Amino acid sequence: MSGTNRPRRGWGARLVILIPALWLAVFFAVPFLIVLKISLSQSAIAQPPYTPVLDLAAGWQGLKDWAAGLSLESYALLASDSLYVSSYLRSLQIAALSTAILLLIGYPIAYGIARAPRRMQAVLVMAIVLPFLTAFLIRIYALVTILQREGLLNDALLALSLVREPLVWLSTDTAIVIGIVYSYLPFMVLPLYASLEKMDDTLLEAAADLGCPWWKAFWLVTVPLSAPGIVAGALLCFIPIVGEFVIPDLLGGSDALMIGQTLWTEFFSNKDWPAASALAVALLAILLVPIMIYQHIQMRALEHR
Amino acid sequence: MRRGLSAFNMTAVALGLAFLYLPIAILVIYSFNASRLVTVWGGWSTRWYVALWNDEAMLEAAWTSLRIAFLSATAATILGTLAAVVLVRSGRFFGRTAFSGLVYAPLVMPEVITGLSLLLLFVAIEADRGFWTVTMAHTTVTMCFVAVIVQSRLLSFDLSLEEAAMDLGCPPLRAFLTVTLPLIFPAVAAGWMLAFTLSLDDLVLASFTTGPGATTLPIRIYSEVRLGVKPEINAVSTVMIVVVAVGIIAATLISKRGVVAR
Numbered sequence: 366m367s368g369t370n371r372p373r374r375g376w377g378a379r380l381v382i383l384i385p386a387l388w389l390a391v392f393f394a395v396p397f398l399i400v401l402k403i404s405l406s407q408s409a410i411a412q413p414p415y416t417p418v419l420d421l422a423a424g425w426q427g428l429k430d431w432a433a434g435l436s437l438e439s440y441a442l443l444a445s446d447s448l449y450v451s452s453y454l455r456s457l458q459i460a461a462l463s464t465a466i467l468l469l470i471g472y473p474i475a476y477g478i479a480r481a482p483r484r485m486q487a488v489l490v491m492a493i494v495l496p497f498l499t500a501f502l503i504r505i506y507a508l509v510t511i512l513q514r515e516g517l518l519n520d521a522l523l524a525l526s527l528v529r530e531p532l533v534w535l536s537t538d539t540a541i542v543i544g545i546v547y548s549y550l551p552f553m554v555l556p557l558y559a560s561l562e563k564m565d566d567t568l569l570e571a572a573a574d575l576g577c578p579w580w581k582a583f584w585l586v587t588v589p590l591s592a593p594g595i596v597a598g599a600l601l602c603f604i605p606i607v608g609e610f611v612i613p614d615l616l617g618g619s620d621a622l623m624i625g626q627t628l629w630t631e632f633f634s635n636k637d638w639p640a641a642s643a644l645a646v647a648l649l650a651i652l653l654v655p656i657m658i659y660q661h662i663q664m665r666a667l668e669h670r
Numbered sequence: 671m672r673r674g675l676s677a678f679n680m681t682a683v684a685l686g687l688a689f690l691y692l693p694i695a696i697l698v699i700y701s702f703n704a705s706r707l708v709t710v711w712g713g714w715s716t717r718w719y720v721a722l723w724n725d726e727a728m729l730e731a732a733w734t735s736l737r738i739a740f741l742s743a744t745a746a747t748i749l750g751t752l753a754a755v756v757l758v759r760s761g762r763f764f765g766r767t768a769f770s771g772l773v774y775a776p777l778v779m780p781e782v783i784t785g786l787s788l789l790l791l792f793v794a795i796e797a798d799r800g801f802w803t804v805t806m807a808h809t810t811v812t813m814c815f816v817a818v819i820v821q822s823r824l825l826s827f828d829l830s831l832e833e834a835a836m837d838l839g840c841p842p843l844r845a846f847l848t849v850t851l852p853l854i855f856p857a858v859a860a861g862w863m864l865a866f867t868l869s870l871d872d873l874v875l876a877s878f879t880t881g882p883g884a885t886t887l888p889i890r891i892y893s894e895v896r897l898g899v900k901p902e903i904n905a906v907s908t909v910m911i912v913v914v915a916v917g918i919i920a921a922t923l924i925s926k927r928g929v930v931a932r
Contacts, residue, residue, distance in 0.1 A: 375842070377842060377843060378760070378842070381752055381755060381756060381760075382756050382760060382763065382769070384749065384752055385749050385750075385752045385753035385756060385773075385813070385817075386756075386765070386769055386772070388749055388809075388810070388813070389753075389769075389772040389773065389776075389810070389813075389814075390772065391791075392788065392791070392806060392807075392809075392810040393772055393775070393776055393784070393787075393810055394772060395791060396784075396787030396788050396790060396791040397787050399787065399790045399791055399794055400783075400786060400787045400790055403790055470686065470689075473678070473679070473682035473686075474682050474683055474686035476679065476682070477678075477679035477680065477682045477683035477686075478683060480676070480679050481679075481683070489683060491922075492687055492690075493686070493687070493690070495915070495918065496690045496691065496694060498863075498864065498867045498914055498918060500867075500870070500871045500907065500910050500911065500914065501871050502871060502873055502888050502891060502892065502895075503697065503871075503891070503907040503910060503911070504693060504694065506697070506891070506895050506899075506903060506907065507693040507694060507696065507697040507907075508693055509895070509899055510696070510697065510700065510899055510904075511693055511696060513899070517696060547689065547690070547693070550686070550689070550690060551690075554686070600778065601777075601778060604778040604779075604780070605778055605779070605780050605781070607780060608779075608780020608781070608782050608783060609780070610780075610781065610782050610874055611873055611874065611892075615895065615896075625780060625781075625782045628782050628786065629782060632786060632878075633877075638790070641786060642786065642790070645782070645783045645786050645787070648780065648782075648783060649783060652780070656775060656778060656779070659774065659778055660770065660771050660774045660775065663770070663774045664767070664770055664774075667757060667758070667770075667821070667825070
């Protein structure tokens with residue numbers, strides 16, 4: 366809007382664009398190019414642990430040497446070892462399952478908040494956000510205490526005689542999903558609430574007046590109208606969950622890894638930087654389409670207001 | 671508008687909140703447990719807080735984390751507010767789609783990817799890894815959260831106020847600082863708070879970008895937790911929760927008072 370009002374941009378306005386743009390270009394965009402480059406290198410026992418190293422001081426010859434040394438070795442490794450492929454599939458599977466559960470749990474909560482009296486809504490939203498602000502790592506740690514064999518969940522289940530003997534929770538996929546749902550719930554509830562809160566209740570009344578049962582009205586009116594919130598919430602959860610490291614590392618078992626853990630292990634334990642970079646590039650390739658859809662939604666929300 | 675909570679709605683919200691708060695409450699209660707066994711209740715005691723107070727390494731890590739969080743949150747608030755102004759106010763300019771892509775992508779990007787790529791950047795430019803590299807990494811990701819929060823406030827902001835100031839001869843920068851900034855201040859403050867807590871809390875980015883001599887609190891806690899559950903960790907967690915909760919409540923009260931004063 367202001368762009369059309371004031372087409373001429375002074376140096377001040379240019380600086381306002383330039384400063385954050387430069388920062389993000391240097392610290393977010395350029396690093397990806399480096400990851401791409403190193404994923405095409407070979408691992409070596411050196412510091413840094415990969416070859417070839419681009420030697421710009423050697424000029425054209427240096428560039429040629431570097432290009433000649435590039436290899437697809439790391440990608441060949443990814444494709445050949447079933448460990449990596451299964452790790453990707455497992456991550457996608459856990460992320461999809463968790464996102465579905467988050468939607469099922471988050472929708473009634475967001476709906477409940479949106480129906481609450483105005484005055485209470487701000488308080489309830491704050492109550493949902495507050496745990497997100499208090500230390501993610503600590504909350505996962507809190508779950509470890511609760512889910513372990515002698516933990517409080519088993520104590521409670523035994524006391525209620527729901528089970529005969531303690532169940533194994535920790536180091537299972539169930540624990541990972543519980544941890545993910547627990548950590549990402551605010552990310553699902555907030556976009557859902559934002560779209561449900563804007564909804565015009567008279568539409569539901571009109572449906573009721575015309576003889577539509579409430580469950581049908583919910584399915585035909587409420588759900589389609591909250592679709593932007595559903596998509597935004599699902600993507601906001603699904604994308605980071607695929608690459609999640611802390612939750613599966615602390616709550617999951619050691620036999621099957623999620624892709625974030627595999628990348629972490631390649632980097633920190635095996636010191637194979639090219640392999641870790643190739644894993645990152647492949648992970649990004651899978652997530653590129655969801656990320657672009659997410660950005661498209663964000664941009665559209667910005668323009669349509 | 672017909673509003674009100676049906677029994678089902680109320681149950682859903684109550685269960686959701688219980689699910690979110692119960693583990694935290696249990697953690698806090700067990701930090702006062704006299705027993706060394708985390709799962710057995712042995713009466714009330716503050717012994718783990720005493721142990722924490724004498725744990726030099728843990729306190730050192732906490733101090734490092736607080737300094738990084740303060741610096742990165744401040745830088746992120748400035749950069750993020752600028753980015754929000756660009757997104758909302760700059761209209762169309764060359765590279766706008768790329769710019770918004772750069773602002774929104776870090777919000778969802780898995781941390782292992784961001785962490786790895788930042789580390790490789792720091793290695794490529796031969797930067798000494800440690801305190802400052804972690805601070806820059808945190809600034810990069812948290813500025814995007816600040817941008818989103820400030821952006822939503824700017825969207826509902828009445829542009830005519832700033833235009834009136836400029837029509838009266840106020841230079842743009844001064845109009846922004848004296849008219850716009852005070853009005854969007856609650857969002858800016860909320861952005862700072864979020865950036866601060868995100869930084870205080872981050873394990874993955876810090877692990878990738880740190881170097882010798884700069885162990886942050888989450889790195890320290892993580893290495894302890896991997897060895898098993900320890901009551902002292904409950905104590906340090908409780909302290910962190912209290913610090914953050916007090917900070918948020920204070921920020922809420924300050925921004926409320928600002929509204930009342932106007």
